[in-house]
Amino acid sequence: MEKNYYQKELETMEREQLLALQNERLVAQVKHVYEHVPYYRRLMEEKGLVPADIASVDDLHKLPFLTKDDLREAYPDGLLAVPKGDCVRIQSTSGTTGRRVISYYTQHDVDLWDECCARAIIAVGGTNEDVVQVSYGYGLFTGGPGLNGGSHKVGSLTLPMSSGNTDRQLQFMTDLGATILCCTPSYAAYLGESIADRGIKDQIKLKAGIFGAEAWSEEMRRDIEKALGIKAYDIYGLTEISGPGVSFECEEQAGMHINEDHFIPEIIDPETGEVLPYGEKGELVFTCITKEAFPLLRYRTRDITILTDEPCSCGRTHVRMKRPMGRSDDMLIVKGVNVFPSQIEAVLLNEGLSANYQIVVDRVNNSDTIDVMVEMTPELFSDVAGSITAKEKSIVNALKSMLGIYAGVHLVEPRSIVRSEGKAVRVIDKRKI
Amino acid sequence: MTIQQISVFLENKPGTFRNVAAELSKNGVNMRAMSVADTADFGILRMIVDDNEKTKKVLADGGYIYKETEVLAVEVGDTPGSLMRILETLGEAAINLEYMYAFTTKKNDGACLIFRVDDVAKTTQVLSDAGIKLASAEELKEL
Known part of the structure; x- marks a missing residue:
């Protein structure tokens, strides 16, 4: 198959050449931020830094970090680097953690974001002949606008569905013959169930899906691929850096290529802030080197992942990141043990259970408890109670060996766990600590 | 000669049984x-109904998890010792009884035992050899 790229010369650039481009852009960006963002200039001054100290990517580690706390402190426009009159758009985080964060865009910033999403769509086989159904939320959330813009750049017919209203989603999907679906993985799974319920799988023309904005697993990917008859690809991004398309998967489905001509990634030890080499697990940090309005330098994402610079057979030279293994800020600490919801999901799917689950953490008599509510499936159900309790016990044991602590398992009625059409509520932490 | 029993998953929370029963009664299932x-965690409703196809449809439409399984039914006299005779027969043949329940019948002031075993064919043979007659689905309706 002829390999396609949206911006071949940038996406397949020799590493040495890419580094030279990054050096040049980084130096200019640091100067731009220092001159226009008093908040960051103060952080640099505290470290005794001036722009001339940053001569190349090798000096990046000298720069101070930015965190979500800085964004809150500088709310609403303390990190803006251009006059408001030059901005054309804001986006805002979906507010799942903490207070809202606002990101600003000039037209240049919107264009580069759209181009990143266009790269993602073409990487999954998209062309101007495709019908792209964008079922991410539109509005302040970056999911809808990002993929919408990318689809326009590719020249695909764009269905700006936004999230929710499943009947209408399925009607447009079938009537207009959507070929690429963009939404959260949990909504993709839900659409898959709805298609099966209605018995309309033969009317679905989807070939690929671009799914991001929440944690999912390889098992969930396979389930979605089967239910929708597609190849499911991962996409990554965050509002602070631009939105979806900061990195995306190619046909290899083996990690997401980071658009390094725009965003320089680093992996750090979340405790010490020390930069870690490729291949080591740590917190992902981004430096925006092309954005004008909201160019965050060394922004700590709280996402835990691993980078690899191993060449990819797709021809893209940009480094790849693994799907985040959890966020250092939604990581649960239960009985002193670190628990990632994705670990629990992997166990459930591995045991043949439904991907619809909810984790409830509580504190009873000064001791943490963790319980997993799982929806009953026809395969698991039996008229003999003993065979169900035996299965429950095997799940408890599997969770114990994965997590190192006891987690209760409770079977609940099908479809009783709320499926949010945006982000699934996976964890309820009732502890008052 | 087996009976098709329908079992339904009941989550352990108030009202789940009532909801199923209401659905069935609304649709005229007896x-x-x-x-x-x-x-500790969940319940299983097991029932013999007058119309399995209708029941399954009601349950499917209501989004319940259910299952149809083969069980055996034996009509016995409503007198001391009639249960023992069956249990002894099964015990002697080393047949594992998963569960059993019973109801009294209008006809002959008798009782009917419904039970589930893992080996239906063997159990049928053992009971037949001991002269214990299994009730058919049709006979069950008349009891």
Whole structure:
């Protein structure tokens, strides 16, 4: 198959050449931020830094970090680097953690974001002949606008569905013959169930899906691929850096290529802030080197992942990141043990259970408890109670060996766990600590 | 000669059994016999109904998890010792009884036992050899 790229010369650039481009852009960006963002200039001054100290990517580690706390402190426009009159758009985080964060865009910033999403769509086989159904939320959330813009750049017919209203989603999907679906993985799974319920799988023309904005697993990917008859690809991004398309998967489905001509990634030890080499697990940090309005330098994402610079057979030279293994800020600490919801999901799917689950953490008599509510499936159900309790016990044991602590398992009625059409509520932490 | 029993998953929270029963009654399903098994975490409603196809449709439409399984039914006299005779027969043949429930019948002032075993064919043979007659689905309706 002829390999396609949206911006071949940038996406397949020799590493040495890419580094030279990054050096040049980084130096200019640091100067731009220092001159226009008093908040960051103060952080640099505290470290005794001036722009001339940053001569190349090798000096990046000298720069101070930015965190979500800085964004809150500088709310609403303390990190803006251009006059408001030059901005054309804001986006805002979906507010799942903490207070809202606002990101600003000039037209240049919107264009580069759209181009990143266009790269993602073409990487999954998209062309101007495709019908792209964008079922991410539109509005302040970056999911809808990002993929919408990318689809326009590719020249695909764009269905700006936004999230929710499943009947209408399925009607447009079938009537207009959507070929690429963009939404959260949990909504993709839900659409898959709805298609099966209605018995309309033969009317679905989807070939690929671009799914991001929440944690999912390889098992969930396979389930979605089967239910929708597609190849499911991962996409990554965050509002602070631009939105979806900061990195995306190619046909290899083996990690997401980071658009390094725009965003320089680093992996750090979340405790010490020390930069870690490729291949080591740590917190992902981004430096925006092309954005004008909201160019965050060394922004700590709280996402835990691993980078690899191993060449990819797709021809893209940009480094790849693994799907985040959890966020250092939604990581649960239960009985002193670190628990990632994705670990629990992997166990459930591995045991043949439904991907619809909810984790409830509580504190009873000064001791943490963790319980997993799982929806009953026809395969698991039996008229003999003993065979169900035996299965429950095997799940408890599997969770114990994965997590190192006891987690209760409770079977609940099908479809009783709320499926949010945006982000699934996976964890309820009732502890008052 | 087996009977098709329908079992339904009941989550352990108030109102789940009532909701199923309400759905069935609204659709005119008559339960001939039933039992509820409960564990700390969930319940299983097992029932013999007058119309399995209709019941399955009601349950499917309501989004319930259910299952149809083969059980055996034996009509016995409503007198001391009639249960023992069956249990002894099964015990001697080393047949594992998963569960059993019973209801009294109008006809002959008798009783009917519904039970589930892992080996239906063997159990049928053992009971037949001992001269114990299994009730058919049709006969069950007349009891």
